[in-house]
Amino acid sequence: MSVDATPSIARRGLADRILRRGPLEAAATTIIAAGVVMLMQPFSLTLYSWSFAMTLFGTVMFTIVSKVRE
Amino acid sequence: MNELSASSRITYRAVMVRPGVARRIRGLSDKTLAWLFITPTIVLLLAINIFPLLWTIYLSFTNYRANRANVPTIWLGADWYQSILTDPDIWAAMQVTAHFVIWTVVIEAVLGFGLAYLIDKKFRGHGLWTTIILLPMMLSPAVVGNFWTFLYQPQIGLFNYVVAFFTGRAASSFQMLGDVTLSPWAIVIVDAWMWTPYVMLICLAGLRSIPDYIYEAAEVDRASKWRQFWSITLPMSLPFIMLAVLFRGIENFKMFDMVNLLTGGGPGSTTEVASITLKRAAFESWRTGYSSAFAIILFVTVFGLANIYVKALNKVKSR
Numbered sequence: 001m002s003v004d005a006t007p008s009i010a011r012r013g014l015a016d017r018i019l020r021r022g023p024l025e026a027a028a029t030t031i032i033a034a035g036v037v038m039l040m041q042p043f044s045l046t047l048y049s050w051s052f053a054m055t056l057f058g059t060v061m062f063t064i065v066s067k068v069r070e
Numbered sequence: 071m072n073e074l075s076a077s078s079r080i081t082y083r084a085v086m087v088r089p090g091v092a093r094r095i096r097g098l099s100d101k102t103l104a105w106l107f108i109t110p111t112i113v114l115l116l117a118i119n120i121f122p123l124l125w126t127i128y129l130s131f132t133n134y135r136a137n138r139a140n141v142p143t144i145w146l147g148a149d150w151y152q153s154i155l156t157d158p159d160i161w162a163a164m165q166v167t168a169h170f171v172i173w174t175v176v177i178e179a180v181l182g183f184g185l186a187y188l189i190d191k192k193f194r195g196h197g198l199w200t201t202i203i204l205l206p207m208m209l210s211p212a213v214v215g216n217f218w219t220f221l222y223q224p225q226i227g228l229f230n231y232v233v234a235f236f237t238g239r240a241a242s243s244f245q246m247l248g249d250v251t252l253s254p255w256a257i258v259i260v261d262a263w264m265w266t267p268y269v270m271l272i273c274l275a276g277l278r279s280i281p282d283y284i285y286e287a288a289e290v291d292r293a294s295k296w297r298q299f300w301s302i303t304l305p306m307s308l309p310f311i312m313l314a315v316l317f318r319g320i321e322n323f324k325m326f327d328m329v330n331l332l333t334g335g336g337p338g339s340t341t342e343v344a345s346i347t348l349k350r351a352a353f354e355s356w357r358t359g360y361s362s363a364f365a366i367i368l369f370v371t372v373f374g375l376a377n378i379y380v381k382a383l384n385k386v387k388s389r
Contacts, residue, residue, distance in 0.1 A: 029381060032374035039371060040168035048164070049155045052367050059374040066377075 024065035031058030123369075130363035137356040150363035160364070162339065163347040169254055170261070170329075170343055171322045177262040179315050182269025183307070189270070190277045207267040215331025218260045222246040222332075247333055250340050257329050257341055261322065269314040276310025277303065309386045316379040320372055344368055 035055030038047045098106070130151070133144045154160050185203060189196055206214070221229045224242045234241040246256040280302065288298045326345040329335070335342035335350070348368065352361035 025381060029378050032378060036371055036375060040164050040171075042165045042168075045156070045158065045161060048161050052151065052155055052370065055374045056370050059370060059377060062374070062377045 019068065021065060021068045021070050024068060025062060028058050028062035028065055031055075031061065034058075126362045126365055129359050130366050132359045134359045134362075135356050136352075136358040146359065150360045151367070153360070154364050154367060159339075160344075160347065163342050163344050166254065166339070166341060167323060167343045170257060170325065170341075171319055173255075173258045174261045174265070174322050175315050175318050177258065178266045178269045178318055179311060181262065181266045182314065183273045183311060185266065185270040186273035186277055187303075189274060203270060204267045206264045209264070211264070211327040212331060214260060214264050215328045218256075218263075219247070219332060222256060224248075248337055250337055253333055253337060253341050257332055260328060260332060261325070264328075265318060265321075269318060272310050272314040272317075273307060276307035279310075280306045309382065312382050313379070313386055316375065316382055320375045320379060323375070324368065324372060 032055055035051050035053075035058055038051035038054055041047060131146060131148070133146055135141065189200055189203075221227045222245075224230055224245045227246075229246060230241040230244065233239065233244075244252065246252050284302055284306075285298060288302060293301070324345055325343060326349065329341060329343055330346060330349070333341040335346040344364075345368070348361055348364050351357050351364060
């Protein structure tokens with residue numbers, strides 16, 4: 001009984017650590033910032049081409065994760 | 071006395087004539103009343119904000135041209151997006167925007183924080199100086215654009231004479247708005263002049279929110295003024311500086327009016343920021359579908375930055 005319970009607590013702990021609003025919002029914010037930098041950088045046309053997809057993904061992610069519990 | 075009795079008679083009749091309406095309104099729940107009051111606002115927002123946004127998204131996938139509204143509209147998929155995101159000219163416009171945004175934000179943040187730090191010292195006449203410093207921010211961008219065009223005139227403009235006084239160059243030997251190298255800096259100077267006071271205000275709010283007892287504790291610990299600045303003032307006002315930087319970054323990313331009045335994107339395309347390219351595509355070339363796609367790209371970027379802004383704002387609020 002106790003052998004079964006221990007991993008489930010550990011799993012919940014890991015999920016709680018990752019699936020929280022703070023870290024997810026931070027990840028989304030980083031993706032948005034990376035997208036904006038890619039849009040305006042003068043070095044690579046390829047990076048510029050992927051910038052919109054990156055910003056859009058970050059923005060959608062931010063909108064979703066801002067609804068996740070604290 | 072007669073007037074009073076007449077008015078009370080009218081009130082009495084009004085209550086007596088339509089008791090059903092009053093009872094019905096009294097019978098409404100708080101939730102229903104709230105909906106009743108906010109419905110006009112929601113309808114207005116849907117009509118002037120949400121519908122045009124959805125319509126622009128739709129148009130960005132079509133070949134629609136506003137000057138040929140009768141031509142059948144063809145669905146193009148993501149062609150315009152692909153075209154914009156592989157176009158070196160649009161990429162160049164983004165780099166011009168980046169130059170404008172980065173330099174204005176850096177200059178405004180440094181000068182704004184410096185001015186706020188000085189104003190926070192509460193020297194004699196600091197109220198008057200605060201008002202004088204805030205004046206440019208209160209002007210319309212159209213007015214600012216017009217009078218800086220005069221200030222930058224190589225023959226009669228004050229700016230050239232001031233530069234000539236300090237550098238020894240002839241006043242008419244350079245053109246701030248007509249020179250390929252100088253014109254991107256000309257728009258940076260005007261924006262910094264206009265919006266540094268705004269950054270100063272936000273930084274001042276940050277500086278005034280630092281409790282005095284922290285400085286008193288630092289004094290007790292014999293921390294030098296330099297140490298107090300680096301260990302207390304700067305870290306504690308950093309969220310406010312970030313807020314100002316983000317806000318100015320978003321505003322300058324979509325800057326149009328001032329740049330359009332000062333240079334119109336010229337000479338050549340050296341000051342053609344993204345919003346001017348968008349205006350040219352939409353209202354000079356009449357490529358409505360293409361410009362809609364471009365507008366959506368800019369919108370998503372600004373929306374993404376606004377999310378970061380809200381996050382920073384929440385951090386400041388939680389302090």
